[in-house]
Amino acid sequence: MIKLIVLDVDGTLTDGNRLISTSAIKYIRKGIDKNVTFSLISGNVVPVMFALQTFIGINGPVFAENGGILLYKNQIKKFFDKTRAEKFLEYISKKSSVKPVFTNMWRETSIAFNMDDSDENYVSGEAEKNGLSIVNSRFTWHLMDKNQNKAYAVNYMKDQFELNYDEILVVGDSDNDVPMFNLNVNRACPANATATIKSKSDYVSKHRYGNEMEDVLNHYGIL
Template sequence: MLKALVTDVDGTITDSRRRINTAAVECIRTLVDGGVEVVIASGNTVCFMDGLCKMVGTNGTIIGENGGVYRRYFDGTLQVAGDQQVCRDAFTVLQDHFSAKGTGLELYSPDYRFADVAFARNVDVDEVRQVVRNHGFPVRVLDTGFAVHLQVLGVNKGTALHELAGMMGLSPAEIMAVGDSENDIEMIRAAGVGVAVANSTGTTRTAADYVSEARYGDGFVEAVKKYYADFFSR
């Protein structure tokens, strides 16, 4: 029996313009009111996640910075799993590399991140990966479609899901995870039921147990109503 839900944000409970799908919010609230813990998971910052949780109506349990940080409840202790200094060192090398080619890198929210580094997608991501590999940094390069993220190897949304499952007294098999992007793959694989919405990348779809017919937030609603049908037939 599924007892918790972990969901990505951008591309999963939004539309193609990053607007929150109101039907997805209603689904989340129905689950929360029925006693299902809903975890919001994103590459975004903790402060962004806190505001979103308040507006959507969850209890504040989050996975942020692509698994680099996680926390149960609004008043819980923030757990930092990543090593931001390694990511900063890699970013400095990337800055030098692209600056020599006449391109600057724009950091996103540097004062509000604890584990990873995120910057604008104004350079070729494959080139970013090559530079990181050439310098031997133990860093993963993630392209979320909205930003490029640097995160230490071995830290992802899936590892955070495992840690939160223990904090909730659950097995990962009792959790459903929904996502759309490459940074959701480990989370989808770690969950008892992994779902990819129809607009997902090919590798994300391959990792999932179920791929929705609908895209974006409508696909999220489809999957939730399929696997938590009892909550919507009362």
């Protein structure tokens, strides 16, 4: 039986312009009424996750910065540090097209940036040499500790809530969701997911951009 549902945000609850699906909000609320715990894990920042938690009414922990920092019951818990990422940003900005983005002022465990596609291999390699990793979340690139990812966050909740993997369902659509799709949990995705995510999914919905929530919750017998 599914006790915890972990949702990515951008592309999973929103469309390509980041507009949130009102259908997704409705069906998450229906799932919460069935006593399932919902969690969000996104590359976005804590106060944005606080807003989503508040206005949707998410009943479980929300994680920002790809799992690097948690917000639950108005308490923040930081699992990683951004000092190394900041130093690397200073270095790599001079050697590539890497440009930091607007929301970095609210980031505590990672750096977000944009860059030309052609720089991906170079920047990724340089980051790795520094114990860091980069990952793309549909709207931006993220630079962070090599162990910081959504699987870290899912495992944290598995321990905290004393769950088995088969009691957890993850839903996501893009590259930064891969680590949690590599766990032995239940995995579902919208029709707009990347080929990699689809290949790792137990259930691929025909619906997309948040409209898959009704379908996915029905498939797993939640509603």
